[in-house]
Amino acid sequence: MIAVLPGDGIGPEVTREAVRALKAAAATTGATLKFEELPFGGRAIDETGVPLPDETLEACRRSHAVLMGAVGGPKWDALPPEVRPERGLLGIREGLGTFANLRPVRLPPAMSLTSPLRDDLVAGGFDVLVVRELTGGLYYGDKRRWEEGGAERAMDVMSYTAPQVERLARVAFALARSRSGRLTSVDKANVLVTSRLWRDVVNAVASDYPDVRLEHMYVDNCAHLMVRDPRRFDVILTENTFGDILSDLGGGLVGSLGLLPSASLGEGGPGIYEPVHGSAPDIAGRGVANPAGAILSAAMLARFSLGREDMAGLIEDAVWRTLAEARPADLVPAVGGSGDGGPSEGRKGGQGGKDGAGAGQARPVSTQDFGSLVEQAILDDGAEAGAGGAGARDGIKGRSRAKGRAGSVANASRHREPITRNRHGFEWPVAEGRFQW
Numbered sequence: 349m350i351a352v353l354p355g356d357g358i359g360p361e362v363t364r365e366a367v368r369a370l371k372a373a374a375a376t377t378g379a380t381l382k383f384e385e386l387p388f389g390g391r392a393i394d395e396t397g398v399p400l401p402d403e404t405l406e407a408c409r410r411s412h413a414v415l416m417g418a419v420g421g422p423k424w425d426a427l428p429p430e431v432r433p434e435r436g437l438l439g440i441r442e443g444l445g446t447f448a449n450l451r452p453v454r455l456p457p458a459m460s461l462t463s464p465l466r467d468d469l470v471a472g473g474f475d476v477l478v479v480r481e482l483t484g485g486l487y488y489g490d491k492r493r494w495e496e497g498g499a500e501r502a503m504d505v506m507s508y509t510a511p512q513v514e515r516l517a518r519v520a521f522a523l524a525r526s527r528s529g530r531l532t533s534v535d536k537a538n539v540l541v542t543s544r545l546w547r548d549v550v551n552a553v554a555s556d557y558p559d560v561r562l563e564h565m566y567v568d569n570c571a572h573l574m575v576r577d578p579r580r581f582d583v584i585l586t587e588n589t590f591g592d593i594l595s596d597l598g599g600g601l602v603g604s605l606g607l608l609p610s611a612s613l614g615e616g617g618p619g620i621y622e623p624v625h626g627s628a629p630d631i632a633g634r635g636v637a638n639p640a641g642a643i644l645s646a647a648m649l650a651r652f653s654l655g656r657e658d659m660a661g662l663i664e665d666a667v668w669r670t671l672a673e674a675r676p677a678d679l680v681p682a683v684g685g686s687g688d689g690g691p692s693e694g695r696k697g698g699q700g701g702k703d704g705a706g707a708g709q710a711r712p713v714s715t716q717d718f719g720s721l722v723e724q725a726i727l728d729d730g731a732e733a734g735a736g737g738a739g740a741r742d743g744i745k746g747r748s749r750a751k752g753r754a755g756s757v758a759n760a761s762r763h764r765e766p767i768t769r770n771r772h773g774f775e776w777p778v779a780e781g782r783f784q785w
Contacts, residue, residue, distance in 0.1 A: 349382045349383070349384055349410070349411045349412060350370070350381060350382065350383050350384070350411060350412060350413050350414070350415055350649070351383075351384055351386055351404075351407055351408045351411040351413070351414045351415070351618070352367060352383050352384065352385045352386065352414075352415050352416075353385075353386055353387075353388035353389070353404070353408075353414060353415070353416040353417065353440075354385065354388075354391070354417045355388060355389045355390075355391070355416060355417030355418050355419045355627060356389050356390040356391060356417070356418065356419050356420055356421050356433060356627045356629070356632075357418060357420070357421050357626070357627025357628050357629040357632040358417075358418070358625075358627060358628045358629075358631060358632045358637035358715075359389070359416075359417025359418045359419065359627055360417060361632070361633075361635070361637050361639070361715050361716075362417060362623060362637055362638070362639040362641070362642035362643075362715065363415060363416070363417040363642055364719070365639035365642060365643055365715065365716070365718065365719030365722070366415060366639065366642040366643045366645060366646040367383060367415065367646070368719050368720075368722075368723050369643045369646050369647075369663050369666070369667075369719070369722050369723060369726060370415075370646045370649070370650065370659070370663070372662075372722075372723045372726040372727055373650065373656075373658075373659035373660075373662045373663050373726050374659065375727070375730070376659075376662060376726055376727060376729070376730030376733075377656065377658050377659050377662070377730070379654075379656060379659060384407060384411070386403075386404040386407055386408070387401060387404060388400065388404055388416070388419065388436055388440070389419025389420065389433035389436050389437070390419060390420065390421055390423060390424045390433045392404065392433075392436065393424060393427070393431065393433065397431075398431060398436075399419070399431065399432065399433045399434075399435050399436025399437075399439070400435070400436035400439040400440055400443070404440075405439070405440060405443050408440065408443075408444060408618060409443070409444065409617065409618070411618050412618055412653055412654065413618050413619050413620075413621060413649045413653035413654070414440070414444070414618055414619070414620045414621065415621050415622075415645070415646060415649060416440075416620055416621065416622040417622065417623075417627075417642070418622070418623070418625060418626045418627040418628075419433035419434065419436060419437055419627060420432070420433040420434055420626065420627050420629075421433070421627055421629040421632075422629060438487060438488065440620065441482055441483055441612060441620065442483055442488070444612075444614060444617050444618060444619075444620060445483070445614035445615060445617055446482055446483070446612035446613055446614040446617070446619060446620050447481060447482050447483045447484075447512070447515065447516060447613075447614055447615075448479060448480075448481075448482065448515075448516055448519045448612070448613045448614070449478075449479070449480040449481070449482040449591065449610060449611070449612045449613075450477060450478075450479060450480075450523075450610065450611045450612075450613065450648070451477070451478040451479075451480060451591070451595040451598070451608060451609075451610045451624060452475070452476070452477050452478075452608070452609060452610075452644075452648075453474075453475075453476040453477070453478060453578075453595065453598030453599075453601060453602060453608060454473075454474070454475045454476070454602070454607075455470060455473045455474050455475075455578075455601065455602045455603075456473045456668050457471075457472055457473040458668070458671075458672050459473070459602070459603070459607075459668070459671060459672075460473060462602065462603030462604065462607075462675075462679050463601060463602055463603050464600065464601075464603065465575070465578070465601060469576070469577065469578065469579075470578070470579075470601075472579070474578045474579045474581075474601075475582075476574075476578060476581045476582065476583075476584060476598065477523060477527070477582065477583045477584070478584045478586070478591055478594055478595045478598065479516065479519060479520040479523060479583060479584065479585045479586070479591075480586060480587075480588060480590075480591025480592065480595065481508075481512065481513070481516045481586070481587045481588050481591065482588060482612055483512075483588075484507065484508050484509075484512050484587070484588060485506050485507070485508065485542075485587050485588035485589055486504050486505070486506045486588065486589050487588050487589065488588075489504055489505030489506055489507045490503070490504075490505040490507075491503065491504050491505070506540070506542050506587075506589070507542065508542050508545060508546065508587065510545065510549050513545065513546050513549040513550065514549050514552075514553055515615075516585065517533075517549060517550045517553040517585060518553060518556075519613075520533075520583055520585035521553060521554070521556070521557040521560050522557075523583055524557075524560045524582065524583040525557060525559060525560050527582055527583060528582045528583075529559055529560050529561060530560070530561050530563075530581075530582040530583065531560050531561070531562050531563070531582070531583045531584075531585060532562075532563050532564075532565050532570070532581055532582075532583070532584050532585065533546070533547065533550045533562060533563070533564050533565070533585045533586070534564075534565050534566070534567050534570045534584055534585065534586035534590055534594065535547055535564065535565075535566065535567065535586070535587070535590070536566055536567050536568075536590075537564070537566070538566060542587070543587075546587060547564055550562070550564075550585070567586070567590045567593075567594070570584070570586075570594060571593075571594060571597055574594065574597055574598070574601065575597070575601070578601050595608065595610075595624060596624065599624060599625070603678075603679060604638060604678045604679055605623075605624050605625040605626075605641070606623070606625055606637070606638025606639075606640055606641050606676060606678050606679075607638065607640050607641055607644075607679075608623065608624035608625070608641050608644075609621070609622075609623055609624070609641050609642070609643075609644035609645035609647070609648055610622055610623065610624050610645060610648070611645070611648040611649070611652055613652060618653060619649065619652055619653045621645040621646065621648055621649040621653075622642070622645055623641030623642045623644075623645055624641060625638075625641055635714040635715050635716060636676065636677035636678075636714065636715065637676070637677075637715045638676035638677070638678045638679065638715070638718075639676070639715050639718055639719055640667055640671065640676065640718070643663060643667050643719070643722055644663070644664060644667055646663060647659075647660040647661075647663035647664045647667075648660070650663065662726050662729055662730070663722070663726060665725075665729070666722045666723075666725035666726045666729065667722055669725055670718065670721045670722050670725055671710070672710065673710055673711070673721070674710055674711050674712070674713040674717070674718060674721055675710040675711070675712055675713065676712075676713065676714075676715065676718055677712060679710075680710075680712040
């Protein structure tokens with residue numbers, strides 16, 4: 349069972365398209381999926397008084413995976429911090445023990461016009477994976493606000509233990525080993541004690557991965573170099589707050605946060621899959637939200653929680669090929685190059701192409717129409733694979749036949765070989781639907 353938490357704002361709109369893509373991929377490959385929609389975030393506050401009802405958390409624990417939309421909005425901003433929608437987000441991560449947040453920042457060559465960076469910086473595209481610690485640091489540390497000596501004060505504690513750092517470092521090293529063998533650990537060890545612990549633990553873990561080339565980098569320099577030369581990075585390992593900021597910066601590099609998916613994984617329990625963008629309440633209900641990040645999150649769900657690389661590949665290729673022909677509003681330049689969706693609180697971005705360049709290469713489409721095109725691309729690939737005699741379950745070979753749509757997106761991913769058990773150095777029993785490091 350897949351638990352579906354639509355969330356608030358544009359959350360239900362983009363999550364609906366992600367579910368549609370999963371159903372199409374399941375139908376194409378012969379898989380059977382069941383979904384259960386549950387209250388979460390602002391909707392749950394309205395219905396139950398809390399952002400994460402006990403019933404929702406228990407249902408998520410019983411599920412194979414959790415597909416989630418963003419939460420929050422002006423309606424709940426005046427509530428106390430402990431009962432705001434965002435508290436439910438922190439609660440479900442902690443409740444499911446999802447300590448490893450994988451955030452791919454990928455720009456296929458055919459999508460280079462959506463990036464605000466110069467052509468020479470994005471030629472050939474780039475593929476960066478941010479591995480972010482998710483259940484420690486400032487977001488989960490002690491918090492206090494008080495008055496002392498006539499001045500109001502506030503405090504947030506950043507705290508990490510060596511085991512917290514080690515378990516995430518092993519995830520990042522294993523992922524780097526399965527890719528290019530390069531890992532950048534990002535910290536602020538020149539001023540933060542927690543970063544010095546982080547660096548010491550990462551260095552100790554590195555001895556178990558002699559085939560991975562490790563470099564350490566301060567977070568400010570990393571942000572600078574991500575803009576100057578994003579192709580120099582492959583896997584970035586970092587703590588909670590730094591990872592949150594750097595991966596959002598990645599949304600600016602590719603042209604929109606709406607393109608970024610994420611997977612939050614733990615030790616043996618169900619993973620959480622959600623787009624990186626926020627709830628964007630100012631564009632909710634207008635049909636202009638970009639569902640690509642949510643649909644790509646569904647592909648990560650198929651790969652990591654279901655062990656179905658065939659489904660994941662179908663969904664990912666369908667998204668990138670669809671983007672070559674049709675673009676959601678945040679990727680279509682308006683006058684002056686600003687996306688129709690516009691920058692919005694909680695979404696943090698809507699940049700279109702370079703000064704209107706490429707506007708005629710892809711037509712603008714609504715949220716629902718984009719989802720329909722992705723769904724049809726998945727079904728078409730399955731039909732072509734079946735006609736080729738490969739069979740639906742092995743149908744990912746049929747993806748390369750859709751050359752009319754694929755065009756120059758053939759290099760959308762550098763890592764397309766099928767994932768098998770232990771490919772990333774981990775195991776996940778498919779029958780139980782549990783991802784295990």
